Amino acid sequence: MSFLDEIPWNKEGLITAIAQDASTGRILMVAFMNREALEETVKTKQAVYWSRSRKRLWRKGEESGHVQRLVELRLDCDADAVLLKVEQAGGIACHTGRESCFFRKLEDGRWVTTDPVLKDPSVIYKS
Amino acid sequence: MSFLDEIPWNKEGLITAIAQDASTGRILMVAFMNREALEETVKTKQAVYWSRSRKRLWRKGEESGHVQRLVELRLDCDADAVLLKVEQAGGIACHTGRESCFFRKLEDGRWVTTDPVLKDPSVIYKS
Numbered sequence: 001m002s003f004l005d006e007i008p009w010n011k012e013g014l015i016t017a018i019a020q021d022a023s024t025g026r027i028l029m030v031a032f033m034n035r036e037a038l039e040e041t042v043k044t045k046q047a048v049y050w051s052r053s054r055k056r057l058w059r060k061g062e063e064s065g066h067v068q069r070l071v072e073l074r075l076d077c078d079a080d081a082v083l084l085k086v087e088q089a090g091g092i093a094c095h096t097g098r099e100s101c102f103f104r105k106l107e108d109g110r111w112v113t114t115d116p117v118l119k120d121p122s123v124i125y126k127s
Numbered sequence: 128m129s130f131l132d133e134i135p136w137n138k139e140g141l142i143t144a145i146a147q148d149a150s151t152g153r154i155l156m157v158a159f160m161n162r163e164a165l166e167e168t169v170k171t172k173q174a175v176y177w178s179r180s181r182k183r184l185w186r187k188g189e190e191s192g193h194v195q196r197l198v199e200l201r202l203d204c205d206a207d208a209v210l211l212k213v214e215q216a217g218g219i220a221c222h223t224g225r226e227s228c229f230f231r232k233l234e235d236g237r238w239v240t241t242d243p244v245l246k247d248p249s250v251i252y253k254s
Contacts, residue, residue, distance in 0.1 A: 018157065027210050030203060077222065077230070078228075083154050102203050104201060105202075106130060106202070111130055
């Protein structure tokens, strides 16, 4: 019995995956994993997600270099979400070049961007 | 234009919602919100989710008293997840009586329960 068998994969075969910076506790991003992605994440100690838009495994950092080294993996009570504590290479998790994907905050009824772009995406994603 | 209109609700009309303890940074739980739940959360400053199993609004703490006071609300880059920083009443977010729903950790290929039950669920949920 593998730890993978204890997960009731949803009808798309996925589970929600949250990445949290292991040192600061900041939530970096939310994505999905399928069985293969979670297995490879544990095996390689690097975060691998399932890209729903590209319909393929997404080895986080494969283009940007912003890989996430797995420090700890947790499962929630109903086993429909995993929490990855990670070391974020480059200190940038978001494709916009920001530390975290949660860079907008609700202030007086409006979403306000509170976080700076640390690196221009055109530099991160060289074509 | 409301902040609610900027969210591309999924086909079930939901968005993923993550609750994080505002003081410790610990991830407490993951659930879903529909438009009404998010609107009420912002209005009342208390977390309201959508219960998919019960198909109704779930005012967190309505039975247990373990309400979550909203401190900060954030939205991610593709607007399919919100992050709530909360003050967790009673220090218990999970229906199992634990601080966090993420009480299992992967150790040597097995999910191991690492967190204590702080209060017996039969005491929390008096019938």
